[in-house]
Structure formats: C-alpha cells, structure tokens
Amino acid sequence: MKNILVAGGAGFIGSHLCECLLHQGHQIICLDNFRTGSLKNVSPLMNNPCFKLVEHDITMPYKIQGINEIYNLACPASPVHYQVSPVETVKTSFIGTLNLLELAHDNQCKLLQASTSEVYGDPEIHPQPENYWGHVNPNGIRSCYDEGKRCAESLCMDFYREYGVDVKIIRIFNTYGPRMACDDGRVVSNCNCECHNDDCPCSESNGNCNCNCACSNDSCSSESLATTTSMPSSQIDALGMFGFF
Ligand SMILES: NC(=O)c1ccc[n+]([C@@H]2O[C@H](COP(=O)([O-])OP(=O)(O)OC[C@H]3O[C@@H](n4cnc5c(N)ncnc54)[C@H](O)[C@@H]3O)[C@@H](O)[C@H]2O)c1
Numbered sequence: 001m002k003n004i005l006v007a008g009g010a011g012f013i014g015s016h017l018c019e020c021l022l023h024q025g026h027q028i029i030c031l032d033n034f035r036t037g038s039l040k041n042v043s044p045l046m047n048n049p050c051f052k053l054v055e056h057d058i059t060m061p062y063k064i065q066g067i068n069e070i071y072n073l074a075c076p077a078s079p080v081h082y083q084v085s086p087v088e089t090v091k092t093s094f095i096g097t098l099n100l101l102e103l104a105h106d107n108q109c110k111l112l113q114a115s116t117s118e119v120y121g122d123p124e125i126h127p128q129p130e131n132y133w134g135h136v137n138p139n140g141i142r143s144c145y146d147e148g149k150r151c152a153e154s155l156c157m158d159f160y161r162e163y164g165v166d167v168k169i170i171r172i173f174n175t176y177g178p179r180m181a182c183d184d185g186r187v188v189s190n191c192n193c194e195c196h197n198d199d200c201p202c203s204e205s206n207g208n209c210n211c212n213c214a215c216s217n218d219s220c221s222s223e224s225l226a227t228t229t230s231m232p233s234s235q236i237d238a239l240g241m242f243g244f245f
Pocket residue numbers: 007008009010011012013014031032033034035036037038056057058059072073074075076077078092096114115116117171172173174175176
C-alpha cells in the first residue's frame with residue numbers, strides 16, 4: 001500500500017484515477033481547488049477511509065511527509081475553461097507544478113506529470129513521435145495552456161537533472177468518458193452534443209481532421225495511467241495513442 005497524492009483528483013480523469021488507485025489498495029490524498037472539478041465526481045469515494053479530499057490550490061505550497069507518489073493532473077484541460085482565466089491557468093502549470101516538484105523532492109518520491117498533446121501545438125507531422133519539439137504559438141489565446149504545459153515539462157526535467165527527482169511525463173491525447181462535461185468544448189463532447197441536438201456531428205470538418213482519443217473509464221486507460229509511475233525515470237510517454245479510436 002502506498003500513500004499517493006493526486007492533484008486535480010476531483011476532475012474528469014483524476015476521479016477515475018483515484019478510483020483505480022483505491023481499487024489497487026492505496027491511500028489517496030486528493031488535492032483540488034474545484035476550479036473545473038466537482039465534489040460529485042468523487043462523492044462515491046468519500047466514505048472510503050483510504051480516501052481523503054483536501055480543498056487546496058496547488059499554486060500555494062502544500063506540506064506533508066510520508067508521500068510515496070504524486071500524480072499532477074491539476075489544470076483545466078478544456079479551452080472553454082482555461083481561457084476564462086489564462087493567468088491562473090499558466091500559474092497552475094508553472095507555480096503549481098513547481099510546488100509539487102518541491103514536495104516530491106522533500107518526500108524523495110516519484111512525480112507523474114500529466115502533460116498533453118498540445119505541447120506539439122499545431123504540429124507539422126502526424127502522428128507526433130515523443131521527441132518532436134512541436135510548432136507552438138507562444139503568445140496566442142491557447143498559449144496559457146500549451147506553453148504552461150511545456151514549462152511544466154521543462155521544470156520536471158530540470159528537477160530530474162538537478163536534484164535527481166524521479167519524474168515521469170505523460171502526454172495525454174483527447175480522452176472521453178463518464179463525468180466529462182457536455183459543454184467543455186472538446187471534440188468528443190461537441191460531437192456528442194451535436195448528435196443529441198440532431199445536428200450532423202462535426203459538420204464543420206472537411207474530413208481531414210486528425211485526432212486520437214482514449215476512453216477514460218476503460219480499465220486499460222485508467223490502469224495505464226495508474227502504472228505510469230513505474231516508467232523509467234524522466235521518460236516521456238504518449239497516452240491515448242492506443243486503441244479506442
Ligand atoms: N481530458 C483530456 O482529453 C486531456 C488531454 C490532455 C491532457 N489532459 C490533462 O489531464 C489533466 C486532467 O484533465 P481533465 O480532463 O480531467 O480536466 P479537468 O478540468 O476535469 O480536471 C482538472 C482538475 O484540476 C483541478 N484544478 C485546476 N486548477 C487547480 C489548482 N490550481 N489547484 C488544484 N486543483 C486545480 C480542477 O478543479 C479539476 O478538478 C490536466 O492536467 C489536463 O491538462 C487532459
């Protein structure tokens with residue numbers, strides 16, 4: 001049994017991850033400021049004595065000892081949400097990740113950083129190999145998310161090189177599934193809403209769109225995420241490139 005801290009654990013993917021880790025017999029501390037997550041996502045877990053929910057904004061330091069692993073999923077993922085408060089979005093990726101890396105350093109524990117395919121920006125090659133550096137706009141309206149996540153990856157690698165912190169980075173692609181907000185503005189929820197409204201799904205597409213998806217409650221996806229802390233130190237991996245297209 002491990003003591004695992006999940007930042008952003010009341011969000012869409014985080015709540016599935018908490019569920020999966022509890023099922024594996026671990027003790028979970030879920031940190032969340034409920035910016036985009038909700039109590040409803042974790043309410044089925046609240047009676048589990050191994051689950052502790054702490055309302056906390058990761059841009060503020062959080063001090064605790066005895067943690068074995070940290071998963072950092074805290075960050076609004078949908079453009080609709082992260083563009084409402086872009087400064088807060090970039091602070092969450094930069095200062096929030098810095099605080100959690102310092103916590104990992106203090107606890108000498110692993111940290112898993114949830115990154116995104118958006119670090120490739122508007123990529124010039126498809127599909128993107130992990131070593132592709134991307135084609136990113138540094139000052140556009142999506143930069144708070146894309147550049148925030150790139151800065152978080154850079155911080156992770158610097159904590160690994162400078163302090164030997166055991167970091168893993170996963171680049172998640174479009175994930176869908178139960179608890180995903182219908183109005184979150186991403187491709188699967190948009191298609192879903194259009195179908196419900198009897199519109200032709202993705203009617204604005206010219207048919208050349210290229211998008212990989214993964215289902216969040218598929219045991220393979222949740223368990224893949226829950227085992228990513230066993231990846232070799234400093235490894236960068238793309239999650240969501242497999243199956244469920
Ligand atoms: N869903 C996807 O398709 C997808 C794709 C690529 C990457 N990701 C990444 O995976 C992670 C989870 O995504 P999601 O879809 O579950 O998003 P989500 O918005 O449902 O979850 C994010 C969670 O983080 C919390 N949070 C935000 N800022 C915080 C802060 N400063 N302090 C504490 N908690 C904070 C939110 O309240 C929410 O519970 C994010 O880091 C996102 O960038 C998701």
